[in-house]
Amino acid sequence: MSGKVEMVTMRDVAQASGFSPATVSIVLNNAPLARYIAPATKKRIEDAARKLGYRPNAMARFLRSRRSQTVGVMIFDITDPFCTPVLRGIENALYQSSYVPIFADAHNQRSRFERYLEMLLEHHVEALIVVANWLFVDIQLLADLSKRNITAATIGWEVPGDSVSSVMVDNEAGGRLALEHLYHLGHRKIAVIRGPKMLIDSGPRWKGVQKFAHSVSLELDPSLVAQLPDELEANSGFEGGYRFTEELLERKKKFTAVLAFDDLTALGAIRALTKAGIKVPEQCSVVGFDDVPLSALAAPSLTTVRQPLEAMGNLAASTVVEGIKAGLEKRDWSISRHKMPPELVIRDSTKAVPAAATMG
Amino acid sequence: MSGKVEMVTMRDVAQASGFSPATVSIVLNNAPLARYIAPATKKRIEDAARKLGYRPNAMARFLRSRRSQTVGVMIFDITDPFCTPVLRGIENALYQSSYVPIFADAHNQRSRFERYLEMLLEHHVEALIVVANWLFVDIQLLADLSKRNITAATIGWEVPGDSVSSVMVDNEAGGRLALEHLYHLGHRKIAVIRGPKMLIDSGPRWKGVQKFAHSVSLELDPSLVAQLPDELEANSGFEGGYRFTEELLERKKKFTAVLAFDDLTALGAIRALTKAGIKVPEQCSVVGFDDVPLSALAAPSLTTVRQPLEAMGNLAASTVVEGIKAGLEKRDWSISRHKMPPELVIRDSTKAVPAAATMG
DNA sequence: GATCTGCCTTGAAACGATTCAAACAACGGA
DNA sequence: TCCGTTGTTTGAATCGTTTCAAGGCAGATC
Numbered sequence A, B: 001m002s003g004k005v006e007m008v009t010m011r012d013v014a015q016a017s018g019f020s021p022a023t024v025s026i027v028l029n030n031a032p033l034a035r036y037i038a039p040a041t042k043k044r045i046e047d048a049a050r051k052l053g054y055r056p057n058a059m060a061r062f063l064r065s066r067r068s069q070t071v072g073v074m075i076f077d078i079t080d081p082f083c084t085p086v087l088r089g090i091e092n093a094l095y096q097s098s099y100v101p102i103f104a105d106a107h108n109q110r111s112r113f114e115r116y117l118e119m120l121l122e123h124h125v126e127a128l129i130v131v132a133n134w135l136f137v138d139i140q141l142l143a144d145l146s147k148r149n150i151t152a153a154t155i156g157w158e159v160p161g162d163s164v165s166s167v168m169v170d171n172e173a174g175g176r177l178a179l180e181h182l183y184h185l186g187h188r189k190i191a192v193i194r195g196p197k198m199l200i201d202s203g204p205r206w207k208g209v210q211k212f213a214h215s216v217s218l219e220l221d222p223s224l225v226a227q228l229p230d231e232l233e234a235n236s237g238f239e240g241g242y243r244f245t246e247e248l249l250e251r252k253k254k255f256t257a258v259l260a261f262d263d264l265t266a267l268g269a270i271r272a273l274t275k276a277g278i279k280v281p282e283q284c285s286v287v288g289f290d291d292v293p294l295s296a297l298a299a300p301s302l303t304t305v306r307q308p309l310e311a312m313g314n315l316a317a318s319t320v321v322e323g324i325k326a327g328l329e330k331r332d333w334s335i336s337r338h339k340m341p342p343e344l345v346i347r348d349s350t351k352a353v354p355a356a357a358t359m360g
Numbered sequence C: 001g002a003t004c005t006g007c008c009t010t011g012a013a014a015c016g017a018t019t020c021a022a023a024c025a026a027c028g029g030a
Numbered sequence D: 001t002c003c004g005t006t007g008t009t010t011g012a013a014t015c016g017t018t019t020c021a022a023g024g025c026a027g028a029t030c
Helices: A010-017 A021-029 A032-036 A039-052 A058-065 A083-096 A110-122 A139-147 A171-184 A202-215 A236-250 A263-275 A309-328 B010-017 B021-029 B032-036 B039-052 B058-065 B083-096 B110-122 B139-147 B171-184 B202-215 B236-250 B263-275 B309-328
Strands: A070-075 A100-105 A127-131 A151-155 A165-169 A190-194 A225-227 A257-259 A285-290 A303-306 A337-340 A343-345 B070-075 B100-105 B127-131 B151-155 B165-169 B190-194 B225-227 B257-259 B285-290 B303-306 B337-340 B343-345
Touching: A010 A021, A010 A039, A021 A032, A021 A039, A058 B058, A070 A083, A070 A110, A070 A309, A083 A100, A083 A127, A083 A309, A083 B100, A100 A110, A100 B083, A110 A139, A127 A309, A139 A151, A151 A309, A165 A171, A165 A309, A171 A202, A171 A257, A171 A285, A171 A303, A171 A343, A190 A202, A190 A236, A236 A263, A257 A263, A263 A285, A309 A337, B010 B021, B010 B039, B021 B032, B021 B039, B070 B083, B070 B110, B070 B309, B083 B100, B083 B127, B083 B309, B100 B110, B110 B139, B127 B309, B139 B151, B151 B309, B165 B171, B165 B309, B171 B202, B171 B257, B171 B285, B171 B303, B171 B343, B190 B202, B190 B236, B236 B263, B257 B263, B263 B285, B309 B337
Parallel strands: A070 A100, A070 A127, A127 A151, A151 A165, A165 A337, A190 A225, A190 A257, A257 A285, A285 A303, B070 B100, B070 B127, B127 B151, B151 B165, B165 B337, B190 B225, B190 B257, B257 B285, B285 B303
Antiparallel strands: A100 B100, A303 A343, B303 B343
16 A cells, blocks of 8 residues: 555566576467476466566567557547447457557548657557548558558548558448438439538449439439538538538428438438428438437437448458458468448438428 | 568667767657757757658657556447547547557446456556546556556546546536526426436436525425436437336326436437427427537437536546656646536527426 | 866666577486 | 487577766866
8 A cells, every 4th residue: 555566577477486587478478489388387487477466568578579469540530420339349359359459539630640640650559440531642651551561451441552451331332222212212302412522432422322313214303412512520511411401492492302421411401401390201301321329319310321330340450450460470461442231221210202292 | 662661760860870879869859968969969860860760669668768658548438429529638638748548448347447457557558547437446446556656537437535536527516507497497397317326427416406406495296206227338328218208208297397317318308208299399398418419419409518528538638647747757746636517508409388388 | 297177978787578599307228 | 328309498689768877078277
């Protein structure tokens, strides 16, 4: 209860057990040489370590072995509800492999991203996972990492070249799923809110929508289609969805459904509809994209195209851990590019189109 | 573009600049001795470092100086929307001081908490911030940390004794604020959903509610008061709020407002009311607590008692950084216990009680 | 010319682990 | 007795910094 606890070092364990530090190291790490160590020796060393409460010093270990047991996790904006499940997935996978995540939040700022990258490199992370949803393109990143052979993976984003693994949702399939759902419910006049140009997701999703429309000869009225502006604010989608929907209503456009770029946009659209006295889903259906956690809690709960966010985080982390292992064992290893299948989650914000459209 | 980049060490900088590693270290760290170094020398060393792209090796530095530039951030469950803003606040403050957060998510499991604590100690974090909202009480934690003199702070929680700083909201004042608001809107028949016993917040909030009720001679009908069960699931509050409200309605209880333990509970209550055809806020007001990010997006947007979550994270982080500094300079330093003032945020889920109550 | 004073700069010892080549002990066979 | 073998254990170097007592070198003082 009084003075500081002196750190217990390997030397202490060696002394206590009567063997040399070398032997202790070999036993405690179960290094290859451990197979030559007498069982009795192992036991005595392990007992001593336990008794003294020995904890290896991660830093000292690193210095010799080049292993920091640390992975950098760079998030573009933790405030975005998209990130939380992804982070959970990453954390969980790393935990299984006894890696510790160093958390970096870029706040959507490039300068912050770079400074954090610098810090992560100083801490010699063994791998880097970047959760981003737009084009942070950074050649420096690519060069720095692959040269220092730090395995890296991105989530929701892809880096050109073949040095970084990636995990994404199949956006095109997702776009298709969303429109297909509305179409099968009988909707024909559908407003579409496309994502900002700067987001990599926007293009493919829209393509999926168009392709499906084409396949069933559905004409998408261009005056019902809008594109969200490029914005860095985390919740700007909500605003955007709200404004565009409001505008459509003011212009007295007719539509029975809104296909929104993502869940926040959908929520914004719903807010505008509700405010104008239009009931969702009775008078107008709304479908989102992502299935962020709050979508299930919203009122009405949101029909959406689900990205398996936690699984994506998990996969990315497992991938880099695999990459680290391969590097250690000097095995060959090539990056992977995963496209996860999206899944339609039907909740309360969509409904079959009423026999007679009630909106004007 | 070919082989790996060899690490640039301080020795390389020394060689390139024509000085010794000692001098380089002194200059690059701007150590006390730096005031004796000739300006020209400094410049040459700094130039060389820049040119070679020298990056200090955090591990090696630690080994000598005992400073890992690392702070452990233990979160009880990142899935809880409460945590995100807090995490943001912590991250931001640490970033300002060039500390890097090591992220640990206990998933509400004690075993995981302990394992992570172990890992954080191995990585020699210079401080620990624990975001928890219930009694994880752990004597081990206390002993281990203060003995190894690692400064620690908790958020939303307090540790007995005087070794750990804490930042909390003033729950009692918050409870008061919530009821006061409803009362001033004219509500008299108010259902109250108290928090789970295991949460430290529950008691004081309820106490605040009671005190205010007493001060205005308002009688709280015990049959309109429920307590959420002890549950570890992150979103269990929603379920709880839903179920209790549903039950009240089934029992045909009369009330014009619900005072919920937290935002999720409030959202659950709203869901139940809406499902029963009762309009919020026209027929029934609902007030939450916390002001988690999704409260503003919910429909109707939620009136709630705001905890300054980001500020709380920020404060906790600044506090431990201060503690680290004090320790380094062998200054005296005593822990602090902050109680942040809550703030009523009026949105769309509350309204003056109608002249004639319409509910049965 | 010896000694003293500042100024700058540096040698060398840590820090706590890992890693091999090498040492050691014991034993059987020649 | 000597050698080789087998089965265990270890000495000593090393990783990249930091730190501080000590060193070198002008110029000033006696």
